[in-house]
Amino acid sequence: MKRRLILLVPLLGFLVLSIFLYRGLSLDPAQRDSALLARDFPAFEASTLEDPERRVDRSLLEGQVTLVNVWGEWCPTCKQEMPQLLDLAERGIRLVGIDYKDTREQGLEFLEEFGNPFEVNIFDPEGELGFELGVYGAPETFLVDRDGIIRYHHTGYITPQDVREVILPEVQKWQ
Template sequence: MKRRLLLMLPLLGFLVLMLFLYLGLGLNPFHRESKLVQDARAFPAFELSTLEDPERRVDESLIKGEVTLVNVWGEWCPECKREMPQLLDLAERGIRLVGVNWKDTREKGLGFLDEFGDPFVVNVFDPDGELAFELGVYGAPESFLVDADGVIRYHHTGYISPSDLRDTILPEVEKWQ
C-alpha cells in the first residue's frame, strides 16, 4: 500500500504543477498595478531631446503645470497605430498629451507622426529607453496620467481602445483636473 502511494506522488506532483500552469496562463499580463501609481510617485527625472529637434532638450518640468497623459509609443508598434485615433480624440478635447518615442530612429518616428497624426504637444526622443526604463515600461503602448504637480495617478498598459477612452481614461482625467 505504501509503495503504491510512493508511486503516485510524481503523478500528484505533476497534476498540481499543471494546475498552476493552467491558472497562470489565464492571467492577463496587461492588468498589473504600477508601483509608481500605488506609491503616488513623481514622474521620474530625465533630460532628453525632442523627436522633432535634436538640439531642444526637455526635462521632467515639461510634465508639470497641468494634467498630462504621457504616452510611450514607437513606429514599430502595431498597437500604437491602432490607438492613434483615440489619442487624436483626446487632443481635440483639449487634453494635454506628451509622447515618448521609445527605441526608434528620428526618421521612423517622424514618419509615423506624418502618417498617423500628431496629438502630442511634445515628443520626447528616448532611443535607448532610459526614460521608459525609469517608468517601468515593458511594452508599447503604455500611458501614464500625471497630475499638475507631476505625480503619476494612473497607468494604462496596452492599446487604448474607444471603450477604454470612454470608460477609463476620460473619467481619470476628469478626476485629476
C-alpha cells in the first residue's frame, strides 16, 4: 500500500504546478515594483514646458512631497486621468508633470484643453528623463518624498478609487 502511494507523487507535483500556473493567469504583469523604489530621483537637467528659458534639475523635487506624473499629448489614458490629478492638486498636493515625447505646442495644447494640475512641467521631448525613470508607457506616476527619494510608483491609469485608496494614503505616509 505504501509503495502505491509513491505513484501519487507525480500527480501531486502536477497539482502544485497547476496552482502556480492558475494564479499566473490572474496576475497583471504591469503591476511590478519599479527598480527605482527607495532610490534617489535620477539627476536631470531640462527646460520647462511653459518656459524654454527656465532650467530645472532634481533640486526641484526636494523640500516637499511631490507627485511626478509622466504624460504626453499622444496618450489617451493621460486625458482620462486629468480629472483625478486636478482633484489631487485641489487637495493641496504638489504635482509636477513630465511632458514625455511631445512637441512644445502639443504639450501646451493638452494642458489648455484638459486642465493643468501641475506646478510646473519638465519638458522631455526625447524621453531621456523617462528612460532614467524606467518609464515604458504613459501615464506613470511617482511619489517623491521631501528628500527627493522615490517612495511609490503607479503604472497606468489612476482611477478615482485609486486616488482615495492608494494615492492619498501613500502621500500621507510620506508627508
